[in-house]
Amino acid sequence: MMDRLRESLDETQARALLRRIFEAGIASADPLKVLAAHLPAKPRGRCVVVGAGKSAAVMAQAVEAAWPDVDLSGVVVAPYGHRVPTRRIEVLEAAHPVPDEASEAAARRILDAVSGLGAEDLVLALISGGGSSLMALPAPGLTLADKKAVNRLLLASGASINEMNRVRRRLSAIKGGRLAEAAHPAFVVTLAISDVPGDDPRAIASGPTVFDPQAGDDLSALVRRLGTGLPPAAARLLANEPGPRDHFVSDFRLIATPLMALQAAARVARDAGLRPLILGDALEGEAREVGTLMAGIARSARRHGHPLGGPAVILSGGETTVSIGSARPGRGGRNTEFLLGLALALAGAPGIFALAGDTDGVDGTQEAAGAVVTPDTLARARQAGLDPAALLAAHDSYTLFEALGDLVVTGPTLTNVNDLRAILIL
Template sequence: MSSENLSQWLRDLARLTVASVHPDNLISDPLPAPGRKTLVVGAGKASAAMAAALERAWQQRYPEADLSGVVVTRYGHGAQCEKIEVLEAAHPMPDNLGEQAAKRMLSSVEGLGEEDLVLALVSGGGSALMSLPAPGITLQQKQSINKALLRSGAPIREINTVRRHLSAIKGGRLAAAAHPARVVTYLISDVPGDDPTLIASGPTLPDSTTAADALEILQRYQINPEPEVRAHLEAATESPRPDDADFVRDQSLMLAKAADALEAAHEAALAAGVEVRVLGDDLEGEARELGAEHAAMALDVQEELRQPLLILSGGETSVTVTGNGRGGRNVEYLLGLFDGLKGASGIYGLAIDTDGIDGSEDNAGASFTPDDWAKMQSQGLQPTAYLANNDAYSFFAELGNLIVTGPTRTNVNDFRAILVLPTMDN
């Protein structure tokens, strides 16, 4: 196959992978029995598509049962619903509309009884989209902390620990407001390890972290919070705990996770006669450094190959921002990989965010072929200079290699694929 065809094969594989974890393919029977009142709440980049899929499944299973509610998703990630209201707000920096959506959800679950049912649709991105500050803290103060954490290179589990303890709705507080109603949470995981309490900062699940943990994280990344934020954390107003008896009747169901996406890619590659090595679905670390590590790995394994090999990985890397360029963690990873390979023959790379948005840009990610090294040189581009400025988006834009899908309305985080062909000597 030509270089262009192999690159297209990788892009088609990525498209199939994302489709495998779309809510349309996930929500079906068995559904919980309707409550006296059945209310839907939810937040995340996949929440609108989850709501639309739930509506269809609910209508087929319980055509006479009422269903209503409200979910919030990122701007442009909405879906058509008849019974569930879909709101849109900002991500990754929360805005006033996200705050209003969170207030709407808390208000909607007030006064429910034991015979009522709350269906929570939770996916990645929900933490920023339902940003309701704890009493005494302003949205602007939460935005400041959020921005500092995102630029610090902190992993998502630590970012969400801080978010939970500065929130009036996360860390199980939404479920606590709904009790004694039963709460059933449907989850699409975007976090390494798939801990349900970390997805969207766990609005309907009890929290095992503490306010002291949040303070320690801020100190470790040298983030100095405003006095009101520090005072709130030092007061140690804790989230609902895992041993809270009110959560006994609740249930959580994991609909999709990064491992499912990787398995879909694995099966498709094997069907195409390509060997597969899966590095894991929970890889973290500095994006460019992981890319460089994977470049060294690809070069090493290529020496022994007798047939094509696809190296797959998922998870969520971090980017410590020191420059002022345009980028996201997937293109920064890919540029680290590209630079490490130095145009090695027979090695192709792709990295995307499965939600269709890499960071805050308009692309899902990017890809490259071995031919792109010579193309880069002819254009006078310097990978190290672009990395130094956190400007990987611009680098791949110059090469014409950005992958632009638009919102996919699902989110199991990063998907990375390296196709390694045997050398002529093997």
């Protein structure tokens, strides 16, 4: 069967198969399909729903559908353009990835919603990736302008998502457990969609309902990396600032994770006659360097059958980084940069195709989830007058894939379980 599959798949079919694999990963994290199974017992007192993230609005919609007989109230915040209809839970919109004034107003509304609750009341916190910027309330002594400046420095620094979230927790009046502290003595149940390597609850939207034992750690080394553009008030808080006391009552439940998405993708691949191999759900590193590494694995698989023989698909998740430095970058995100690094390292090797994309539908700040690489990607680019190596050096990978018509455009998926990379080996 596998030999027949190798012989029968042409480029169009290979692209379509990769797209099905990618979309299966996204579908595995659809709150309307998975959230209800994770709800707690219905409360005897009030039920207040709060939340923030790219999935917050559709998660609120899923709660309303699952609990039609519960008296729900509350407010959640999602990125602009991610609103869905709800009847009992208010949906606000704010900016991502850099917070705006609406982000600060939303954070205040959410804190107000959980104030004055009793021990028999329930707070459902719906948390997903993107919540850090959408629910941005500066710590005392900071301004929103300070937080915006820090966010921009973090995005350009090459810092890992865990490093970013340690900074965000430290500089916030709502993250790092402070939302759950404000809800005390109500019982807090967090339903979370993980977009971070390792699924650390403290890192998903910077852990608004999770006590942070690292709250008082010295982050001076990271302060030095961020440089002189760091606002002085932020630098002082990052040096040493105690977090909230661990006196709130809460339960944290993961309803969708990067590994679950990879497993769903693997099932689709297996049903199509491929051998799937999941390398891991938490791969990190410079995007172009990870692309080079993956190219070596793919070439070994096709030439020697190691680590597995084809037809096969190598799957991985996690979040790579793009360190821009001082030069003005072109257009592109970590997935298109990974793919261009992969294509250059493959150098037109036959029988190897790849798709990489962010499951939220947005790679970086561009309006595409990612892109596709084929054996003739470099040749087509050069025929179009493009220099792939120069574009990679300029962090301008989006320009190449846009010119080739190889972008993967999904629109907002209303979920986010980080990046999903699939390398098809025929």
